[in-house]
Amino acid sequence: MNSKIKFYEGVTGDGIVASITYGKSRVIFDFGGPFNPMTQPYDGQVEKRKKSWVRDAIRLGQIPPVDGVFSEKDLSDESNVIPYEQSDYQTGVIISHLHLDHMSGMGMVHPDIPVYLHEDGYKLQKLLDQIGESVGERDYTPIKLYEPFWIGEIKITAYYSDHPCAGSVGYLIEPPDGKYYYSGDVRMHGGNLAQVLEDLDKLAAEKIDVLILEGTTFSPRMYERFGEEPLEPSLEIPKGMVSEKELLDKVKEGLEGSQSLGVFNIYHRDMELIKGLFEVARSTQREIVFEPKTAFIVMNMIGEYPPIFIPDNEEYEGKQAAYLNYVLENTPKVVRYEDILAAPQKYFMQNSYENILELFDLAAKGIDYYHLYGTPMVKGSRDYQNMERVLKLTNTNYAAFANLFSYNHAYPNNLLYIAEAIKAKYMIPVHSTNPELFECKFSIRLLAEKMGKYVLDNGELKKKQE
Amino acid sequence: MKTKFTMHTGLYTIGGVICSVQYGKDRVIFEMGSAYSPDTDVYDGTVLPRSKAWVRDAIRTEKIPPIHGLYRKEDLNGFMDLIPAEESDLNTAVFITHIHLDHMAGVGMISPQIPVYMHKNGVIIERALETTGDGVPTVDREYRYFDEGEPISVGEITLLPIMTSRRSYKQFAFYITTPDGSIHWTGDFSMHGEDVDLAIKQMEFLKKQNVDVLLCDSTSFMDEVLLQMFDSTDPAKILPSREIPPGMLDSKDVNENLFSILEEQKGLCVFNYYQREMDEAMKFIEWAKKVNRICVFEPDCAYIVYKFYQIKPNIYIPDSDRYPEDPDQQPEWFKELLANSTVVTLEEINGNPAGYLLQNSYRHILELFDLPAKDGAYLHAEGIPIGDFDPAYENLLRIVKQTDFKYVTFFCKNFFGHGYPPQVKYFVDEVDPKILIPCHGFNPERLLPKNGVQLLPIEGETYIFDQGKLILEKDYEQQN
Numbered sequence: 001m002n003s004k005i006k007f008y009e010g011v012t013g014d015g016i017v018a019s020i021t022y023g024k025s026r027v028i029f030d031f032g033g034p035f036n037p038m039t040q041p042y043d044g045q046v047e048k049r050k051k052s053w054v055r056d057a058i059r060l061g062q063i064p065p066v067d068g069v070f071s072e073k074d075l076s077d078e079s080n081v082i083p084y085e086q087s088d089y090q091t092g093v094i095i096s097h098l099h100l101d102h103m104s105g106m107g108m109v110h111p112d113i114p115v116y117l118h119e120d121g122y123k124l125q126k127l128l129d130q131i132g133e134s135v136g137e138r139d140y141t142p143i144k145l146y147e148p149f150w151i152g153e154i155k156i157t158a159y160y161s162d163h164p165c166a167g168s169v170g171y172l173i174e175p176p177d178g179k180y181y182y183s184g185d186v187r188m189h190g191g192n193l194a195q196v197l198e199d200l201d202k203l204a205a206e207k208i209d210v211l212i213l214e215g216t217t218f219s220p221r222m223y224e225r226f227g228e229e230p231l232e233p234s235l236e237i238p239k240g241m242v243s244e245k246e247l248l249d250k251v252k253e254g255l256e257g258s259q260s261l262g263v264f265n266i267y268h269r270d271m272e273l274i275k276g277l278f279e280v281a282r283s284t285q286r287e288i289v290f291e292p293k294t295a296f297i298v299m300n301m302i303g304e305y306p307p308i309f310i311p312d313n314e315e316y317e318g319k320q321a322a323y324l325n326y327v328l329e330n331t332p333k334v335v336r337y338e339d340i341l342a343a344p345q346k347y348f349m350q351n352s353y354e355n356i357l358e359l360f361d362l363a364a365k366g367i368d369y370y371h372l373y374g375t376p377m378v379k380g381s382r383d384y385q386n387m388e389r390v391l392k393l394t395n396t397n398y399a400a401f402a403n404l405f406s407y408n409h410a411y412p413n414n415l416l417y418i419a420e421a422i423k424a425k426y427m428i429p430v431h432s433t434n435p436e437l438f439e440c441k442f443s444i445r446l447l448a449e450k451m452g453k454y455v456l457d458n459g460e461l462k463k464k465q466e
Numbered sequence: 467m468k469t470k471f472t473m474h475t476g477l478y479t480i481g482g483v484i485c486s487v488q489y490g491k492d493r494v495i496f497e498m499g500s501a502y503s504p505d506t507d508v509y510d511g512t513v514l515p516r517s518k519a520w521v522r523d524a525i526r527t528e529k530i531p532p533i534h535g536l537y538r539k540e541d542l543n544g545f546m547d548l549i550p551a552e553e554s555d556l557n558t559a560v561f562i563t564h565i566h567l568d569h570m571a572g573v574g575m576i577s578p579q580i581p582v583y584m585h586k587n588g589v590i591i592e593r594a595l596e597t598t599g600d601g602v603p604t605v606d607r608e609y610r611y612f613d614e615g616e617p618i619s620v621g622e623i624t625l626l627p628i629m630t631s632r633r634s635y636k637q638f639a640f641y642i643t644t645p646d647g648s649i650h651w652t653g654d655f656s657m658h659g660e661d662v663d664l665a666i667k668q669m670e671f672l673k674k675q676n677v678d679v680l681l682c683d684s685t686s687f688m689d690e691v692l693l694q695m696f697d698s699t700d701p702a703k704i705l706p707s708r709e710i711p712p713g714m715l716d717s718k719d720v721n722e723n724l725f726s727i728l729e730e731q732k733g734l735c736v737f738n739y740y741q742r743e744m745d746e747a748m749k750f751i752e753w754a755k756k757v758n759r760i761c762v763f764e765p766d767c768a769y770i771v772y773k774f775y776q777i778k779p780n781i782y783i784p785d786s787d788r789y790p791e792d793p794d795q796q797p798e799w800f801k802e803l804l805a806n807s808t809v810v811t812l813e814e815i816n817g818n819p820a821g822y823l824l825q826n827s828y829r830h831i832l833e834l835f836d837l838p839a840k841d842g843a844y845l846h847a848e849g850i851p852i853g854d855f856d857p858a859y860e861n862l863l864r865i866v867k868q869t870d871f872k873y874v875t876f877f878c879k880n881f882f883g884h885g886y887p888p889q890v891k892y893f894v895d896e897v898d899p900k901i902l903i904p905c906h907g908f909n910p911e912r913l914l915p916k917n918g919v920q921l922l923p924i925e926g927e928t929y930i931f932d933q934g935k936l937i938l939e940k941d942y943e944q945q946n
Contacts, residue, residue, distance in 0.1 A: 043857070044511010046829060046831055050787055051785050052832070311516070358516070360519070361522075376512075389508070
């Protein structure tokens with residue numbers, strides 16, 4: 001019996017969904033939708049349907065039509081997708097981390113199919129569920145690094161990834177006939193290179209047959225920075241790019257020289273950055289202040305209990321949600337407009353895009369706005385333009401030190417370092433607009449096709465003909 | 467004492483005309499709308515409206531202008547040093563010509579102590595919209611009614627509402643007189659369609675009044691309309707004429723064309739219309755009868771139809787949290803509607819798609835995925851998103867394209883809802899005001915007066931009406 005790998009989504013771009021099957025055992029790794037802010041059907045006016053949400057997600061291309069995963073009741077009668085109830089596979093879904101392009105569909109998975117998350121990700125999702133960022137009403141299964149678990153005949157082990165999202169991992173997937181490693185999202189310029197290198201050694205020792213490695217930075221935008229020079233594997237950071245530490249240093253430098261209110265806009269699933277921002281605030285003698293939802297996550301994920309600022313909107317009026325009560329009970333202080341306006345240079349406060357109008361009432365003595373990967377992120381999109389308009393209306397100083405690539409994902413030379421360190425027999429670059437740019441001299445590169453199936457036959461990976 | 471005139475907004479935008487006429491302590495404000503610009507609306511579906519700061523934010527984002535003595539103290543909270551209504555010594559009243567949002571989107575932000583006048587029919591529709599959650603954001607307030615030909619006095623200022631359209635909500639022009647003279651605002655102006663007689667009546671009335679200041683709707687003087695008709699944007703080429711320009715259509719012709727489109731359809735017809743337009747709702751009900759279809763509305767629109775016409779509509783309930791199945795969770799308006807309507811199910815529509823004409827709003831567009839699309843048509847009848855100036859329009863087209871519904875737009879390039887340029891020019895020449903203020907359009911400067919002067923006022927600046935002239939207040943003070 002041979003194992004097979006199938007790519008549903010994410011071979012060119014984000015939103016990874018792939019499966020490895022061995023007999024009737026099947027592992028699906030990641031279950032996210034593509035990140036397409038320019039063509040997002042739910043534009044703030046179109047409403048998500050209640051009973052038809054899964055069918056709609058399939059129709060809208062937000063999740064691929066994978067057989068044996070969705071509940072019968074969620075699929076329409078005429079759908080040609082086989083429901084879980086009629087499938088004879090033993091399936092498990094493993095999620096590398098909680099960025100939406102990797103997990104937005106995990107709540108759609110039939111509740112009897114286990115969905116595995118690293119324990120930190122599991123904890124984070126539980127918190128997200130309570131602040132209105134649930135992706136579906138179901139439970140998940142927490143796992144730990146390096147502790148194997150089984151989905152039928154397939155053994156799975158999670159390895160560390162220094163991606164900024166809490167609980168980021170890669171997975172070693174071992175059917176009886178071979179070894180696959182799915183990297184999830186990776187980077188080498190976060191705060192924990194030592195563990196990354198340690199795990200690379202472990203993976204090299206495993207003698208991986210098939211490495212499925214993210215290649216986000218292999219895009220023309222990033223790759224052109226290397227000019228004509230051949231790409232060499234290294235741990236260095238390309239010129240003009242920054243590490244997480246350098247980024248935080250720049251924020252610190254900016255705040256030290258300013259008498260204005262410091263504001264940051266973050267993605268509150270990225271705990272490493274948040275920890276760094278606490279350090280920045282301490283070293284600049286500013287008080288770090290969070291909005292209640294993020295404060296709830298911060299308190300429970302990293303054990304910090306910051307002051308909060310309560311935005312002026314319906315969410316915080318009348319009957320209060322349980323998370324808000326928790327935050328109010330545990331925060332040392334609720335910071336008011338008057339406090340900030342009296343001494344803006346003493347504060348470093350979070351402002352999420354949904355609450356951007358708060359800047360109108362906080363800008364009296366100037367604002368330094370650090371855009372640190374919170375939405376909106378795509379220049380030219382309507383929300384980005386809207387953000388720019390509001391910042392202009394409030395005379396805010398805008399600072400963004402790096403684009404998405406330079407923070408969340410390993411640079412091309414770093415990726416090459418990873419690929420060469422693991423030395424897998426085959427390498428399949430995924431999660432990249434231009435996977436054809438990514439080659440590793442020690443591995444046979446396979447450019448997977450969307451909906452393509454490949455069989456591992458005596459150590460040879462072959463395309464399976466239908 | 468002299469009459470003061472301020473054009474706050476609406477000179478160069480389609481809609482959003484807001485003006486003040488003040489005499490002593492008496493003040494009339496006409497209209498409280500906001501130009502429709504979905505591409506730059508700060509509330510993009512993610513940014514949350516603020517609760518306490520809503521009025522201040524509306525002023526900051528230029529949805530409403532900063533006007534003294536109009537807004538509540540608690541809403542202003544000292545903002546821009548604006549005098550709140552509670553502390554103003556002005557006797558103010560606000561008048562709305564009709565309930566299109568570009569004429570009244572900001573009306574709910576006015577302090578409830580300031581009387582706001584609208585026609586009763588408009589209030590019925592707006593109240594129904596408020597009940598379902600689709601009204602304009604508003605304080606708890608009352609409205610006063612006006613009616614055709616019944617002048618209303620605001621101290622020494624008198625406002626005479628002149629009906630310009632018999633449409634369900636009624637539409638008006640305002641003839642305002644102060645001890646110094648007269649100011650007339652046409653509201654949305656048209657000289658074609660079913661209400662031509664009202665336009666002529668308005669014109670004949672104004673001719674007799676020797677109007678001092680005429681504010682006239684100049685929407686059609688924009689590039690695309692002029693270029694289509696004259697191949698030029700040169701105002702000199704716009705000769706006055708009462709007739710519809712050659713090649714352009716009357717609303718009656720357009721409706722006949724659209725009806726013939728409906729007649730041709732073999733499958734389910736879905737329509738997306740502007741829910742404030744009760745005439746349109748009735749038009750679809752009547753059209754459906756003529757082609758042996760049952761007209762069905764979504765609950766929100768059905769509720770307005772029910773309230774306005776006192777008829778029991780047919781309703782289709784989309785798959786949405788808005789319409790809970792559990793009676794304990796249903797909002798009162800929905801319960802009331804269920805008791806006064808007939809529910810049409812998806813199964814019934816599937817059983818006979820050609821038997822239905824079904825309303826579908828953009829918010830529920832994903833219903834198209836489950837509706838029978840074979841031979842079906844999506845009739846885009848000016849419901850939002852109306853056109854490609856709205857970023858949502860592309861999304862609408864994308865979703866319709868994913869289904870087998872044929873997209874049919876009711877947009878007709880040979881029809882324009884406002885008065886055609888030669889007709890507007892004819893109206894202006896006949897009235898022949900001393901001062902013409904063209905407004906409510908991208909190119910007001912192209913509408914020229916016959917004998918009087920054209921004034922394009924500086925928005926937000928106050929003018930003094932003196933001896934038949936409008937003089938900037940600061941210049942007037944220097945001169946005197």
